[in-house]
Amino acid sequence: MYLLAIAIILTGVIGASRAYLGVHWPSDVLAGWAAGAFWVTVCWILKILVRGSEE
Numbered sequence: 001m002y003l004l005a006i007a008i009i010l011t012g013v014i015g016a017s018r019a020y021l022g023v024h025w026p027s028d029v030l031a032g033w034a035a036g037a038f039w040v041t042v043c044w045i046l047k048i049l050v051r052g053s054e055e
Contacts, residue, residue: 015033
């Protein structure tokens with residue numbers, strides 16, 4: 001749980017700094033976060049389905 005919290009905080013800080021420094025548009029950062037959240041959700045659902053089929 002500790003590593004998950006660190007990863008979420010680090011992702012937020014890096015994304016915010018990219019927008020603040022003008023390297024990326026804020027919409028690009030939000031799109032990246034949305035894509036990452038989508039990927040995590042897909043992996044989580046697949047994990048649940050695979051565990052469910054083993055039982």
